[in-house]
Amino acid sequence: MSQAAIRILIVDDELAIRRALRPPLLELGFQVAEASRGEEALQLLRAGGYDAVLLDINMPGIGGIETLRRIRSFAPRLPVLMLTVRDQEEDKVAALDLGADDYVTKPFSMRELIARIRTAVRRVRAPERAEDAPITIGEIHLDPVKRVVTKRSEPVHLTRKEFDILHCLMSRAGRVVTYAKLLTAVWGADCREEVEYLRTFVRQLRKKIEDDASAPIYLLTDVYVGYRFADAQSFQDEPTEALPGEIG
Amino acid sequence: MASSYISGRHLWGSRVRLTRGIRAVLFALESALGVLAVLLLASLTHWTGWLLPVAFLLYLMIVVPTALWCGFWQALIVSLSAVLVHGIVISRQPEMKLASDPVNSITFLAFVLVSLLVSRLSARVTENARQAEHRGEQMRDLYEFTRRTLQLNLHVEPGAQLADLIHDIFGLEAVAVFDADLHRVYQAGYWTQDPLELAQNVYYFETNDDDLESGLGRRVVRLGAAPVGSLVVRGETGPLTNNAIASLIAMTFDRYRAFANESRIETERRTEQLRATVLDSLAHAYKTPLTAIRAASTGLAEMGKLSPGQAELVGLIDEQTAVLNELTTRLLTTARLDGGEVKIKAQPVSVGTLLEEVLASLRDRLAAMKVALELADDEMIMSCERQLIVMLLTQYIDNACKYSIYGTTITVRAERGKAETILSVHSFGPVIPMADRERIFDRYYRSATLANRAPGTGIGLSVAKRVALLHGGYVWVTSDEQEGTTFYASIPDERQKGIGE
Numbered sequence: 001m002s003q004a005a006i007r008i009l010i011v012d013d014e015l016a017i018r019r020a021l022r023p024p025l026l027e028l029g030f031q032v033a034e035a036s037r038g039e040e041a042l043q044l045l046r047a048g049g050y051d052a053v054l055l056d057i058n059m060p061g062i063g064g065i066e067t068l069r070r071i072r073s074f075a076p077r078l079p080v081l082m083l084t085v086r087d088q089e090e091d092k093v094a095a096l097d098l099g100a101d102d103y104v105t106k107p108f109s110m111r112e113l114i115a116r117i118r119t120a121v122r123r124v125r126a127p128e129r130a131e132d133a134p135i136t137i138g139e140i141h142l143d144p145v146k147r148v149v150t151k152r153s154e155p156v157h158l159t160r161k162e163f164d165i166l167h168c169l170m171s172r173a174g175r176v177v178t179y180a181k182l183l184t185a186v187w188g189a190d191c192r193e194e195v196e197y198l199r200t201f202v203r204q205l206r207k208k209i210e211d212d213a214s215a216p217i218y219l220l221t222d223v224y225v226g227y228r229f230a231d232a233q234s235f236q237d238e239p240t241e242a243l244p245g246e247i248g
Numbered sequence: 249m250a251s252s253y254i255s256g257r258h259l260w261g262s263r264v265r266l267t268r269g270i271r272a273v274l275f276a277l278e279s280a281l282g283v284l285a286v287l288l289l290a291s292l293t294h295w296t297g298w299l300l301p302v303a304f305l306l307y308l309m310i311v312v313p314t315a316l317w318c319g320f321w322q323a324l325i326v327s328l329s330a331v332l333v334h335g336i337v338i339s340r341q342p343e344m345k346l347a348s349d350p351v352n353s354i355t356f357l358a359f360v361l362v363s364l365l366v367s368r369l370s371a372r373v374t375e376n377a378r379q380a381e382h383r384g385e386q387m388r389d390l391y392e393f394t395r396r397t398l399q400l401n402l403h404v405e406p407g408a409q410l411a412d413l414i415h416d417i418f419g420l421e422a423v424a425v426f427d428a429d430l431h432r433v434y435q436a437g438y439w440t441q442d443p444l445e446l447a448q449n450v451y452y453f454e455t456n457d458d459d460l461e462s463g464l465g466r467r468v469v470r471l472g473a474a475p476v477g478s479l480v481v482r483g484e485t486g487p488l489t490n491n492a493i494a495s496l497i498a499m500t501f502d503r504y505r506a507f508a509n510e511s512r513i514e515t516e517r518r519t520e521q522l523r524a525t526v527l528d529s530l531a532h533a534y535k536t537p538l539t540a541i542r543a544a545s546t547g548l549a550e551m552g553k554l555s556p557g558q559a560e561l562v563g564l565i566d567e568q569t570a571v572l573n574e575l576t577t578r579l580l581t582t583a584r585l586d587g588g589e590v591k592i593k594a595q596p597v598s599v600g601t602l603l604e605e606v607l608a609s610l611r612d613r614l615a616a617m618k619v620a621l622e623l624a625d626d627e628m629i630m631s632c633e634r635q636l637i638v639m640l641l642t643q644y645i646d647n648a649c650k651y652s653i654y655g656t657t658i659t660v661r662a663e664r665g666k667a668e669t670i671l672s673v674h675s676f677g678p679v680i681p682m683a684d685r686e687r688i689f690d691r692y693y694r695s696a697t698l699a700n701r702a703p704g705t706g707i708g709l710s711v712a713k714r715v716a717l718l719h720g721g722y723v724w725v726t727s728d729e730q731e732g733t734t735f736y737a738s739i740p741d742e743r744q745k746g747i748g749e
Contacts, residue, residue, distance in 0.1 A: 014536045014539075014540070016536060016537065016539075016540035017536065017539050017540050017543065019540070020539075020540040020541075020543035020544040020547060021543055021547070023547060023551075024543075024546075024547030024548070024550050024551050025547075027547075027550075027551040028550060028551065085532075085535050086577055086580075106535055106536075106538070106539040107535070107538045107539040107541070107542035107543070107569060107573055108539070108542065108543070109542060109543075109546035109566070110543055110546040110547040110549070110550045111546060111549075111550055113543075114550065196595065196596060196597055196598055196601075196634075199598055199601035199605075200598050200600075200601060202601070203598070203600060203601045203604060206604075213604065214604050214607050214608065214619075214621060215607075215608065215611060216608065221605055221608055221609075223605065223609055223638075224635065
């Protein structure tokens with residue numbers, strides 16, 4: 001994948017943040033444009049030519065959520081990453097449900113941000129994967145047709161719902177799946193509020209697929225938002241969670 | 249305002265308290281008028297002659313009104329003059345020589361008896377009327393006093409206002425009110441003795457009396473059974489009125505305390521709210537620079553090309569930004585919890601998933617620690633607001649991380665009580681002194697013992713306490729050398745109404 005081709009639009013009302021993001025992104029081969037308002041971003045995006053959008057959730061004017069809604073009306077597949085702060089869980093969920101690809105929480109590390117951008121762009125560029133194609137992430141292998149899950153080639157016995165949850169998460173690996181989305185996908189729209197129910201299932205699931213259920217590396221929790229299955233990429237070249245600033 | 253009410257007492261009182269001189273003049277005047285009437289009548293009978301046989305009846309018409317309106321002694325003088333004048337008139341009538349001494353004496357005696365009877369009756373009626381009027385006055389004064397105490401300005405101590413009111417409304421010579429709570433004496437009017445000592449003695453010796461001799465009325469002001477002050481008055485009031493005044497003073501004192509307390513609580517609440525708002529906006533204002541700094545430092549690292557020394561410094565910037573961010577987040581959390589009305593949305597929560605979530609979120613922090621999870625029952629359910637309990641446990645575990653001895657295990661435990669879930673975090677570290685065990689849950693309290701010092705803001709445990717209280721539960725800590733230190737939180741199954749709000 002050629003990085004030079006990735007054109008990013010940064011939408012944030014804070015100049016300091018745009019100034020901090022621009023040099024490393026440029027240095028790493030991205031093309032960068034900036035907008036300080038949702039309205040301005042919409043104008044730029046309508047003209048086209050962007051591969052990803054970093055969208056601040058909390059801006060004056062129409063704000064991040066409304067900007068996202070309008071972006072989705074004309075660019076349903078354009079990768080959009082929301083820039084949020086910790087205590088805006090409801091906004092995060094709202095943005096994800098409106099079709100945001102992912103979010104990062106301020107203050108985020110550049111490594112995390114770039115990884116998220118790449119994942120989102122890769123997903124869009126990758127050829128449409130068949131819904132029932134087998135998935136392998138790390139040591140976990142899932143075959144949707146045979147409904148079989150193996151870990152280090154050992155079969156893992158899952159209940160029907162556990163399998164559905166795992167399938168749902170693994171087919172969206174690297175992306176957060178909100179509680180409501182997961183509940184709707186597995187149990188139907190009537191159950192979208194039953195988060196506690198879901199937690200119990202995920203707990204069982206972790207006991208079966210994780211080496212240490214209290215320190216999961218596959219089935220990760222995005223506190224207050226949902227679950228995320230670790231990105232296949234993270235098991236290939238780097239350790240799961242490189243500490244920021246550690247690489248020379 | 250004080251002059252808007254003119255007591256009837258002033259007008260009425262002036263008639264009662266006539267000086268002796270005026271009374272004598274009045275007596276002479278009334279007697280003279282009576283005698284004049286007798287003389288006029290005598291002249292009339294003398295002149296007509298035919299009225300003479302009924303003269304005594306006519307004199308009686310003068311004696312009776314005199315007795316009725318003026319009094320016995322005036323009537324006596326009028327009677328005497330009537331008998332004398334009649335004697336003279338008779339002696340001047342040659343055709344009527346019937347008059348003799350015995351007749352005159354008997355007539356005089358009859359006059360005296362009638363005078364006595366009438367004057368006594370009259371005096372009684374007058375006295376009754378006077379007392380009724382007096383009582384009416386006192387009632388009116390009391391009513392006015394009640395009305396005015398209700399309008400008192402409770403922003404200032406009520407004692408001085410009360411003393412002035414009592415002095416004005418009841419037309420007293422002097423008033424002293426002692427407020428035991430503020431330990432102050434308020435006076436109005438003119439005191440010959442020290443009202444301070446007078447009022448305090450009444451309070452300390454609990455004297456309740458009315459001294460007719462000196463005109464002093466003394467009352468202990470009680471609220472229920474407890475004495476809260478005293479009242480001393482000099483002047484004309486009844487014992488019942490004094491009792492009523494004392495009760496009204498007690499009620500006013502009580503209202504003042506309640507009012508003062510309420511406004512103090514209101515002030516505290518406002519300060520607290522303001523503080524929370526300031527914290528909130530501060531914490532938010534910090535987020536943007538923090539984000540820029542972290543993006544810049546991690547950006548530098550991502551760009552590579554750094555020498556080992558540069559990389560080290562960039563790492564340090566990033567690390568310290570994380571610390572600052574953690575502090576800011578914690579401030580935000582506290583501000584949220586303290587700012588205004590936090591409503592608990594308790595839901596059944598699986599304790600197992602909750603504990604695991606907390607541990608997962610603290611993974612980086614706990615990386616170097618040994619942590620054990622003890623769950624009495626894997627299916628355990630508790631009723632709480634998940635997010636808040638996560639906060640509570642995070643504080644406990646964070647605290648255990650800070651203070652525990654390296655290499656020892658931190659145990660997170662959940663047990664079922666009778667109608668409660670008990671969450672606890674156990675660790676081995678310095679013993680928390682007895683004196684600190686309550687106070688470490690207070691905001692900004694940090695142990696004075698150096699051994700118990702660790703980096704922190706002194707906010708964390710107060711958050712835990714607040715969370716437990718919001719759920720109607722409570723927190724406590726046990727600590728000793730052998731057993732280690734355990735922080736507990738009890739969360740009841742059903743939230744007790746009214747606790748922690």
